[in-house]
Amino acid sequence: MRDFFAQQERALRASRTLLLAFAGAIVLTGILCYPIVLLFADTPLTTGKWWDPPLFFTTVAAVAFTLFVLSAGKRWQLARMDAGALAEWLGAEPLAPDTQSLTATRYRHVTEEIAIAAGIPCPQLYVIPREPTINAFAAGRNLSQTAIAVTEGALQRLTRTELQGIVAHEIAHIVHGDMRLNWHLVAWLYGLELFTNFGRALLTDGPQHSSTPRFWRSLHRSVQYRQRQLLGLFLVGIGSLTHFMAQMIRAAITRQREFLADATAVQLTRNPTGLAQALRKAANDRASLLAFVPAEAVHLFLIAPVRWGGFPSHPPLGDRIRRLEGTTTAPLPPGAYLEPLEPDEALWVLQHIAAHGTGVLLVRNEPHATKRQTDDVSESPPQTQTVRLKSNIGLHPDSTKKRLTIQEWREQLPPSIQQALYHPQSATQLTVDLVGTSRIPAAWRYPLALLLIPTLQRLSKPERKMLLANLKQKIGTLPDRTRYHLLLWLLFRNSLHSPQARSPFLPGRMRQHLATLLSVTAVLGGENPAMQKQRFLKVVAQSAHPDLLWQPPESLTPQAIEAALDALRAAPPSLRHLALQLCVALVTADGLVHPHEWGWLATVSTLLESPVPLLDYLPDPHTKGQTGDTQP
Amino acid sequence: MEHLTTWLLILTPLAFFVWGIVLYNRLVTLRQRAQNGWAQIDVQLQRRHDLIPNLVETVKAYLTHERETLEAVIRARQNAVAAQTAAHAATQRPRSSGIPDRDTMAHLAEAESALGGMLSRLFALAEAYPDLKATANVQALFEALTTTENRIAFARQAYNDSVTAYNTHREQFPDLLIAQAFAFPELPLWEASDRSQLETPPPVRLS
Numbered sequence: 001m002r003d004f005f006a007q008q009e010r011a012l013r014a015s016r017t018l019l020l021a022f023a024g025a026i027v028l029t030g031i032l033c034y035p036i037v038l039l040f041a042d043t044p045l046t047t048g049k050w051w052d053p054p055l056f057f058t059t060v061a062a063v064a065f066t067l068f069v070l071s072a073g074k075r076w077q078l079a080r081m082d083a084g085a086l087a088e089w090l091g092a093e094p095l096a097p098d099t100q101s102l103t104a105t106r107y108r109h110v111t112e113e114i115a116i117a118a119g120i121p122c123p124q125l126y127v128i129p130r131e132p133t134i135n136a137f138a139a140g141r142n143l144s145q146t147a148i149a150v151t152e153g154a155l156q157r158l159t160r161t162e163l164q165g166i167v168a169h170e171i172a173h174i175v176h177g178d179m180r181l182n183w184h185l186v187a188w189l190y191g192l193e194l195f196t197n198f199g200r201a202l203l204t205d206g207p208q209h210s211s212t213p214r215f216w217r218s219l220h221r222s223v224q225y226r227q228r229q230l231l232g233l234f235l236v237g238i239g240s241l242t243h244f245m246a247q248m249i250r251a252a253i254t255r256q257r258e259f260l261a262d263a264t265a266v267q268l269t270r271n272p273t274g275l276a277q278a279l280r281k282a283a284n285d286r287a288s289l290l291a292f293v294p295a296e297a298v299h300l301f302l303i304a305p306v307r308w309g310g311f312p313s314h315p316p317l318g319d320r321i322r323r324l325e326g327t328t329t330a331p332l333p334p335g336a337y338l339e340p341l342e343p344d345e346a347l348w349v350l351q352h353i354a355a356h357g358t359g360v361l362l363v364r365n366e367p368h369a370t371k372r373q374t375d376d377v378s379e380s381p382p383q384t385q386t387v388r389l390k391s392n393i394g395l396h397p398d399s400t401k402k403r404l405t406i407q408e409w410r411e412q413l414p415p416s417i418q419q420a421l422y423h424p425q426s427a428t429q430l431t432v433d434l435v436g437t438s439r440i441p442a443a444w445r446y447p448l449a450l451l452l453i454p455t456l457q458r459l460s461k462p463e464r465k466m467l468l469a470n471l472k473q474k475i476g477t478l479p480d481r482t483r484y485h486l487l488l489w490l491l492f493r494n495s496l497h498s499p500q501a502r503s504p505f506l507p508g509r510m511r512q513h514l515a516t517l518l519s520v521t522a523v524l525g526g527e528n529p530a531m532q533k534q535r536f537l538k539v540v541a542q543s544a545h546p547d548l549l550w551q552p553p554e555s556l557t558p559q560a561i562e563a564a565l566d567a568l569r570a571a572p573p574s575l576r577h578l579a580l581q582l583c584v585a586l587v588t589a590d591g592l593v594h595p596h597e598w599g600w601l602a603t604v605s606t607l608l609e610s611p612v613p614l615l616d617y618l619p620d621p622h623t624k625g626q627t628g629d630t631q632p
Numbered sequence: 633m634e635h636l637t638t639w640l641l642i643l644t645p646l647a648f649f650v651w652g653i654v655l656y657n658r659l660v661t662l663r664q665r666a667q668n669g670w671a672q673i674d675v676q677l678q679r680r681h682d683l684i685p686n687l688v689e690t691v692k693a694y695l696t697h698e699r700e701t702l703e704a705v706i707r708a709r710q711n712a713v714a715a716q717t718a719a720h721a722a723t724q725r726p727r728s729s730g731i732p733d734r735d736t737m738a739h740l741a742e743a744e745s746a747l748g749g750m751l752s753r754l755f756a757l758a759e760a761y762p763d764l765k766a767t768a769n770v771q772a773l774f775e776a777l778t779t780t781e782n783r784i785a786f787a788r789q790a791y792n793d794s795v796t797a798y799n800t801h802r803e804q805f806p807d808l809l810i811a812q813a814f815a816f817p818e819l820p821l822w823e824a825s826d827r828s829q830l831e832t833p834p835p836v837r838l839s
Contacts, residue, residue, distance in 0.1 A: 100772075102768075102771055102772065102775060105772065105775055106775055106779075109775065109776075109778075109779035109782075110779070112779070112783070113779055113782045113783050113786055114786070116672060116676075116783050116786045116787050116790065117786035117787075117789060117790060119665075119668075119790055160778070164782075268786075270789070
């Protein structure tokens with residue numbers, strides 16, 4: 001965020017407009033009451049006069065004043081609570097002034113620094129103990145009497161810069177007087193609620209106990225039952241309508257105030273990355289103990305710990321991070337790559353994708369991994385630093401490897417890419433880059449594509465269509481078009497396009513399509529053409545269809561591959577399962593599954609709507625002769 | 633009609649007078665804010681100067697091969713203390729606005745910037761000594777130094793913001809007239825030339 005003043009101006013303007021709208025909702029209550037007053041005053045019936053300006057303005061003023069009086073109690077109750085009491089009510093404990101632990105000292109120092117930058121007295125410090133997530137809140141009536149609290153998780157897990165970012169956000173709330181603004185909004189809402197309740201009381205025939213005040217009972221007697229019902233119905237209708245509107249506007253106001261506080265935090269620290277990184281860390285948090293925070297306090301928090309009612313009090317984290325970081329994507333650094341996987345690991349990954357969406361497990365070899373002892377030198381792939389497969393069932397028998405969840409892998413990406421992954425528009429840009437340029441390392445393509453798909457699916461239908469058209473055109477104009485591009489295109493098309501009408505099942509052409517699919521899979525192995533053909537023939541010979549013909553690479557046009565996949569989609573499940581098993585056999589034939597190969601398997605599996613075969617079916621690479629066919 | 637003219641003759645100067653008071657008060661408020669900002673900087677610089685002897689004393693045992701750097705830090709501190717004393721003296725002169733004049737300020741900013749450069753060099757050096765970084769005492773000292781450096785930066789930011797606001801008003805019409813009449817001086821910005829720091833990157837040993 002370079003221009004934080006412009007961002008502040010934008011948020012301030014939006015929140016001012018919304019405040020006007022809020023006032024409008026209060027006035028609207030009065031305006032809607034005018035016809036009722038007319039009806040009950042009987043004036044139009046006797047005089048025929050429907051528009052009576054003095055009566056109109058009196059009604060509006062009276063209703064607004066009534067709401068003000070009704071909300072006064074709540075306002076007083078909220079304003080009376082001092083910052084410390086509020087903090088303790090929300091479960092925070094004061095930071096002991098004599099604590100010498102490094103985290104506590106750092107927290108105290110950071111707050112004092114930001115208070116200097118904001119030119120306000122340092123707030124009282126509180127900690128929310130035993131809370132593992134990252135969060136914080138601010139409280140206070142005026143500048144001289146404020147408090148801020150951060151969770152223990154934030155103290156433990158954030159770096160100094162990140163902590164500075166969230167403290168600056170909270171101090172920005174204090175500087176802007178957001179607490180006070182919010183009491184007023186909450187109080188008015190409460191007034192509208194009482195208004196509605198009054199109408200409800202009239203509807204339900206009113207209290208008849210002897211304990212009810214006398215004036216209430218006399219009021220009931222004086223108004224006809226039917227009229228009472230009608231009046232109650234009107235009041236409930238009006239109250240509910242304006243209460244709903246006011247609630248919606250209040251949520252919009254608090255969301256704008258969050259943006260404002262973010263922009264001000266950047267102004268105070270002159271550093272957007274601290275807060276952005278802290279929000280990123282918080283985005284992966286689960287299982288908060290703060291789930292019982294009452295509704296009127298949710299807006300105080302850095303991140304909404306719980307969502308009350310229909311309207312979110314905070315903007316989506318992705319939007320906040322995007323505004324903080326700006327939208328430019330920097331080029332990728334060279335040298336970041338994924339290692340090829342062992343077949344069992346690759347299949348495990350694929351099944352994980354199928355079961356958990358994007359929760360992929362990737363495996364990276366440590367540099368000191370032992371060299372592969374190949375059975376057949378001619379078949380060994382160019383990579384040398386891979387680990388020998390010990391077992392075909394279970395994961396990572398070898399302790400020299402490190403597991404990375406796809407989330408962890410994502411966190412190692414450059415910040416610009418991570419940020420692009422959150423937001424549909426920049427994700428679109430990244431997708432075009434992914435398909436259209438060679439800037440992105442080949443091994444990154446499938447994991448990135450898998451991370452991008454959930455974000456892209458948030459685009460509207462026309463936007464998705466446009467993206468696909470754009471991708472198709474981009475691929476068409478590429479001078480060095482490879483099969484990677486086609487595979488990526490198919491993956492995107494399949495996940496972004498609502499399934500089109502299936503082509504009819506034509507058994508006569510299936511053999512040809514299956515051969516095409518398997519040939520493509522064999523070609524992806526990446527060695528010389530002779531080796532590809534040899535592997536294809538070996539696997540096919542052991543299958544139930546030994547007469548499948550090898551398709552030379554030049555015949556594997558994009559159209560042919562697309563047609564083959566579309567046709568196989570229409571095939572019966574058993575045939576699709578067989579196709580996938582043969583693909584797995586081809587991919588694992590050399591004992592290694594490269595990232596692009598497991599990406600391809602994932603694509604085929606999703607395209608054919610057939611799960612990747614279970615681990616029990618897994619061929620043992622030590623006995624290469626038996627790889628391949630396992631008839632269902 | 634005559635009454636109206638009389639009233640206009642009385643009220644117009646009065647209105648201008650009240651307006652003048654408002655403008656004057658605003659300038660005073662802005663100047664006050666700048667003075668507060670300066671006081672904050674002064675406090676934080678003092679804090680930095682007080683911390684350094686303690687820091688050098690503590691790390692000396694570990695950084696036996698970095699005697700020159702440590703001596704350079706001490707020298708830079710002495711320069712900065714001298715510049716600060718000069719700045720104090722400048723504010724004690726008659727008719728001073730409570731903020732040092734431009735030259736004294738520039739001199740102090742230069743000295744402090746040099747000291748800041750030496751300190752960041754010390755930070756970088758400490759990175760190369762894991763056992764030094766691991767000591768609790770040293771950790772606390774470095775945290776104290778980090779916060780002081782940040783406070784100086786933030787105080788400088790707040791001071792410069794308030795001085796800019798003050799100077800802008802002082803030069804704009806109609807505040808200009810009041811400023812001229814009551815001799816509101818132009819206040820200097822705190823401008824440290826960070827360039828010397830950038831040109832000599834701190835040496836980092838990878839052993």
